[in-house]
Amino acid sequence: xxxxxxxxxxxxxxxxxxxxxxxxxxxxxxxxxxxxxxxxxxxxxxxxxxxxxxxxxxxxxxxxxxxxxxxxxxxxxxxxxxxxxxxxxxxxxxxxxxxxxxxxxxxxxxxxxxxxxxxxxxxxxxxxxxxxxxxxxxxxxxxxxxxxxxxxxxxxxxxxxxxxxxxxxxxxxxxxxxxxxxxxxxxxxxxxxxxxxxxxxxxxxxxxxxxxxxxxxxxxxxxxxxxxxxxxxxxxxxxxxxxxxxxxx
Amino acid sequence: xxxxxxxxxxxxxxxxxxxxxxxxxxxxxxxxxxxxxxxxxxxxxxxxxxxxxxxxxxxxxxxxxxxxxxxxxxxxxxxxxxxxxxxxxxxxxxxxxxxxxxxxxxxxxxxxxxxxxxxxxxxxxxxxxxxxxxxxxxxxxxxxxxxxxxxxxxxxxxxxxxxx
Amino acid sequence: xxxxxxxxxxxxxxxxxxxxxxxxxxxxxxxxxxxxxxxxxxxxxxxxxxxxxxxxxxxxxxxxxxxxxxxxxxxxxxxxxxxxxxxxxxxxxxxxxxxxxxxxxxxxxxxxxxxxxxxxxxxxxxxxxxxxxxxxxxxxxxxxxxxxxxxxxxxxxxxxxxxxxxxxxxxxxxxxxxxxxxxxxxxxxxxxxxxxxxxxxxxxxxxxxxxxxxxxxxxxxxxxxxxxxxxxxxxxxxxxxxxxxxxxxxxxxxx
Ligand code: HEM
Ligand code: FES
Numbered sequence: 001x002x003x004x005x006x007x008x009x010x011x012x013x014x015x016x017x018x019x020x021x022x023x024x025x026x027x028x029x030x031x032x033x034x035x036x037x038x039x040x041x042x043x044x045x046x047x048x049x050x051x052x053x054x055x056x057x058x059x060x061x062x063x064x065x066x067x068x069x070x071x072x073x074x075x076x077x078x079x080x081x082x083x084x085x086x087x088x089x090x091x092x093x094x095x096x097x098x099x100x101x102x103x104x105x106x107x108x109x110x111x112x113x114x115x116x117x118x119x120x121x122x123x124x125x126x127x128x129x130x131x132x133x134x135x136x137x138x139x140x141x142x143x144x145x146x147x148x149x150x151x152x153x154x155x156x157x158x159x160x161x162x163x164x165x166x167x168x169x170x171x172x173x174x175x176x177x178x179x180x181x182x183x184x185x186x187x188x189x190x191x192x193x194x195x196x197x198x199x200x201x202x203x204x205x206x207x208x209x210x211x212x213x214x215x216x217x218x219x220x221x222x223x224x225x226x227x228x229x230x231x232x233x234x235x236x237x238x239x240x241x242x243x244x245x246x247x248x249x
Numbered sequence: 250x251x252x253x254x255x256x257x258x259x260x261x262x263x264x265x266x267x268x269x270x271x272x273x274x275x276x277x278x279x280x281x282x283x284x285x286x287x288x289x290x291x292x293x294x295x296x297x298x299x300x301x302x303x304x305x306x307x308x309x310x311x312x313x314x315x316x317x318x319x320x321x322x323x324x325x326x327x328x329x330x331x332x333x334x335x336x337x338x339x340x341x342x343x344x345x346x347x348x349x350x351x352x353x354x355x356x357x358x359x360x361x362x363x364x365x366x367x368x369x370x371x372x373x374x375x376x377x378x379x380x381x382x383x384x385x386x387x388x389x390x391x392x393x394x395x396x397x398x399x400x401x402x403x404x405x406x407x408x409x410x411x412x413x
Numbered sequence: 414x415x416x417x418x419x420x421x422x423x424x425x426x427x428x429x430x431x432x433x434x435x436x437x438x439x440x441x442x443x444x445x446x447x448x449x450x451x452x453x454x455x456x457x458x459x460x461x462x463x464x465x466x467x468x469x470x471x472x473x474x475x476x477x478x479x480x481x482x483x484x485x486x487x488x489x490x491x492x493x494x495x496x497x498x499x500x501x502x503x504x505x506x507x508x509x510x511x512x513x514x515x516x517x518x519x520x521x522x523x524x525x526x527x528x529x530x531x532x533x534x535x536x537x538x539x540x541x542x543x544x545x546x547x548x549x550x551x552x553x554x555x556x557x558x559x560x561x562x563x564x565x566x567x568x569x570x571x572x573x574x575x576x577x578x579x580x581x582x583x584x585x586x587x588x589x590x591x592x593x594x595x596x597x598x599x600x601x602x603x604x605x606x607x608x609x610x611x612x613x614x615x616x617x618x619x620x621x622x623x624x625x626x627x628x629x630x631x632x633x634x635x636x637x638x639x640x641x642x643x644x645x646x647x648x649x650x651x652x653x654x655x656x657x658x659x660x661x662x663x664x665x666x667x668x
Contacts, residue, residue, distance in 0.1 A: 028454040029434055038460070043434070044452040045459055054545075057466050064467040068474065088488045095485065106478030113668065114474065116503050127534070127628055128557070130621065133544040137535035144532050151503060158501050165667065167489035168345070168498035172360075175344035176500070176507060179516040193292040194299050195399060196322065196339065196491060200292055235545030319492055343511065345494040359496040361512065361650045375581065377515055377594070 040225045042233055049234035054129065058122035059228075062150075063221060065115035069153075070214060072108040080160070082206035084199045087162035112154045119150045131235035139227040142220060149217050156209035159202060170205070171197050298322050304335075304392040307413045315349050315367065321396050323383055324349060324356075326367055332410035335383040335394045336369045341401075342376040356380070368405040378403055385411040484666050496648045496660075499667050505642030506635050512650065513575050514598035515590070523602070527631055534628065538620035549621050556618075560609050560626050564633035567605055572641050575601075576652055606630050643667070 007013055008021075019030030032043045048054060079098055080090045094101035123143060126132055132140040159170045174197070178188040193200025228234065261269070292299075302321035310316060310327040317324050317338070326334040340347045345360035355372060356365035363374030370379045381399040385392060402409060486495070500508050510519035543549030548557055575598075584593040609626050618626075644664050647653040655664055 022456050025454065026437055028456045031456050033434065038456065041455045041459055043455060045455050047451050047453060048545075050459060050462060054547075057462075060463050060466045061470055064463075064470045067467075068471060084489075091485060095482075102482060103475075103478055106481070106483050107474055109483035109668075110477050110481075111474055113502070114470070120503075123531075124632060127624075127632075129547050130544045130549050132535040133541050134535070134539050136544075137539070140535045141532055144528065148528070154503070155501060161485060162489050164486040164489055164493075164495045165484060167491065168495050169500050169667075171344045172498050172508065173500040173504055175342075176504070176511065176516065176520040179520045181517065181521070184521070189292055190290050195397070196298065196344075197489075198298070198491075204290075237545065322491070342516070343498070343508075345498050346492055359494050359649065360498045373582065373585070375512065375516075377517075377590075 040222065040229060042229045045233055046237040048236040051236070054236045055234060056121070056125050058118050058125050059225075061118045062115055062122055063225070065111050065118060066217065066221065069108060069111045069115060072104050072111060073210065073214075075104045076108055077210060082160065082202050084162065084202060087160060087202065091161045091163075108157075112157060116150055116154050119147050123147060129235060133235070136227075136231045136235065139224060139231060142224050142227065146217070146220055146224060149213055149220065153209065153213040153217065156205040156213065159197070159205045160209065162202065167197055170201070299397050300395075302394045302396055304394050307333075307387060307390050307392055310392070317349065318394070321383075321394055322346075323394060323396065325385075325392065325394070326369075328368075328410060332407075332412045333385045333387070333392060334368065334410045335385050337381040337383060337396075337399050339381065339399075340376060341371075341378050341380060342374070347380070370405050379405060382409050387411060387413055484668060497646060497650050497662070499642070499646070502639065502643045502668060505646075506639035507642075509572070509638040509642030509646070513572070513579075514602075515594035518595045518599060523599075527635075530627070530631070534624055538624045540620055542619075543621060548625070553622060553625055556613065556622055557625050557629050560629040561633050563609055564630050565637065568634050568637040569641070571601070571605060572637070573652070606634075 008017075018034045020027040022028045022031045029043045032038045032041055076094070079094050079101060081087065091105070094105055096102075126140065126143065155170075155173060158173075159166045174188050174191055177191070178184045180187065189195070191201070191204060192198070193204050298321055302318065302323075304316075304318055304321065304325050310325060310333070312327055312331055313329050315324050315326050321335075322338050324336045324338060326336060328334060338346050338348075340358045340360060340363055342358065342361055342363050345358055347356045347358045347363070347365065349355075350357045353364075355367075356363075356369070358364075358374065358376070361375050363376035364372040365376070365380055366372055368379070369382065371377075379402055381401050384395045384398055384400065386395070387393070400409075499505060507520060507524060510523065513519060514523075543553070548554035580593045580597045581590075584597075587593075606627075609630060610623065613622065613626055641652075644655040645652050647658040647662050647664070648660055653659070658664065
């Protein structure tokens with residue numbers, strides 16, 4: 001193993017990874033604190049909080065769906081032009097001529113539905129386990145915003161195939177928004193870029209769908225998971241906690 | 250500037266004043282940026298639907314007739330008194346395209362069954378208000394419809410029509 | 414916190430933070446048989462669990478994608494509306510609501526109130542008791558169950574009855590539209606939502622139990638409305654059995 005050792009002992013390797021092989025408490029702590037991806041997790045977790053029956057894994061499932069959507073979505077972008085003339089034929093070509101095109105489209109579509117579903121169920125799980133209570137109020141509010149953004153991401157993506165299903169779903173959906181008495185008509189006009197669903201709407205929805213909403217989602221998901229750690233891990237930890245000094249009921 | 254150093258009216262210290270000024274400037278910058286962005290995302294209209302559509306010659310439309318203009322997304326109604334009313338084909342309920350059904354002598358929305366009469370007034374269904382209309386102008390015997398400006402209304406009034 | 418034992422001082426339990434990397438010393442960990450001993454290192458257990466969940470989800474997605482293709486209809490045509498015209502499934506609850514009240518009420522006000530209520534939950538119920546425990550108590554579980562059953566019965570009944578005897582059409586021209594399309598639906602829905610709460614109030618509930626009732630009524634209603642709009646609405650947005658739709662319409666094609 002001397003080659004391996006000389007690699008992991010090299011200055012380059014050591015400058016990338018500032019911890020040893022994580023088979024001992026020190027390195028298992030360091031891997032969490034020195035790695036930007038792992039540092040969203042606490043160094044240690046309560047056994048209760050990783051029981052499947054507690055969290056049902058729904059938050060992680062939502063994250064997994066999000067990552068999968070980002071990947072498959074990028075694949076779709078390589079074969080799609082968001083124009084009224086090209087969008088629909090591009091999707092048809094994607095399905096019929098592009099190798100695995102249909103598969104990627106399916107993955108992206110069903111993944112989107114899955115993410116909405118797991119996100120809603122995750123919210124219900126958090127509510128019914130009482131995990132919104134202090135000190136997790138803020139994370140609950142972040143969660144509600146995440147749910148709205150998830151719906152927004154799915155909704156904006158719905159228009160992109162530019163078929164009858166897409167066109168009328170978005171027409172009906174944006175019409176609902178226009179009933180808001182003060183800003184409704186304006187919001188609808190800005191979203192659609194005109195009085196009805198057309199090229200301007202497709203351009204705008206595309207921009208929102210591939211850039212604006214995913215970027216905000218990525219940021220807020222990171223904030224959300226970091227907050228879980230900052231609030232003392234999952235609420236299941238609290239069951240071990242001593243009675244609270246402020247003696248709430 | 251006063252040389253007295255114990256003016257009773259002087260409440261804000263120099264440090265606070267500068268701090269507040271900076272905050273105000275940053276706030277102003279933010280507001281300007283928001284304003285620019287807001288203007289930037291306003292839709293622009295270029296021809297076709299959303300612009301001014303030439304619907305044809307006045308004399309081409311019989312009194313009491315209803316003509317669909319596909320490009321302009323409207324129905325040009327010529328009332329018995331000879332005046333014109335341009336109705337947006339979009340259902341005021343949830344935006345479906347409403348076809349004129351000759352057999353029923355009314356507009357009948359396929360989505361949730363809203364019914365409208367010739368003037369676009371609601372006769373049944375969930376639609377909350379009459380069909381929106383576009384301003385019509387008549388110049389040199391031709392009918393122009395401004396499809397960029399759909400107007401909402403709560404009931405039909407003669408003022409919404411344009412005399413030929 | 415009252416002085417209890419030396420361990421309690423060294424490692425005050427609570428959800429704040431139970432550990433901190435201050436210094437590393439050689440020797441046996443001083444956590445042994447002291448303080449919160451119910452914890453394990455996140456690495457690698459949590460990392461492996463997360464990987465497993467991700468892999469499992471990917472496998473299910475790939476399998477499903479091989480079996481069922483994403484729908485694609487004809488090219489969009491602004492002149493011809495599909496019948497029915499439906500929003501994506503997660504907005505079908507909203508669209509179903511729109512059948513029962515004026516759009517301002519059912520499309521904006523009620524959903525807006527719902528979102529605000531959901532956001533406000535932690536501030537309306539800020540007791541910490543039972544945090545991290547399903548339904549908080551056996552009583553909470555019973556309350557949730559009965560509220561869910563109640564909603565599962567009364568909301569479908571409301572949808573069907575309101576569809577058979579719509580105040581909008583029955584009262585058209587008799588009372589102002591505002592009464593028929595806004596006031597009456599809001600009063601009926603308000604009574605439906607608040608009734609279980611009124612019943613609960615007699616047994617002096619705590620804030621958590623009030624939230625359990627309200628959230629359950631709203632959540633189950635949202636599910637019922639979504640299913641009704643998505644599965645049971647056919648051409649003309651009329652109610653049909655999902656397997657008995659006219660014109661060969663299949664609601665599942667709207668996914
Ligand atoms: C994009 C959507 C979302 C993602 C990716 C996400 C992700 C996560 C993850 C990974 C966790 C760790 C626990 C678990 O796996 O269940 C978590 C916990 C939590 N989430 Fe979310 N979440 C989302 C939406 C929401 C929503 C809609 C809410 C509520 C309105 C919410 C509120 C919370 C709270 C309060 C916790 C702490 C739970 C506890 O301590 O037991 N999240 N979230
Ligand atoms: S969109 Fe016309 S009745 Fe609903």
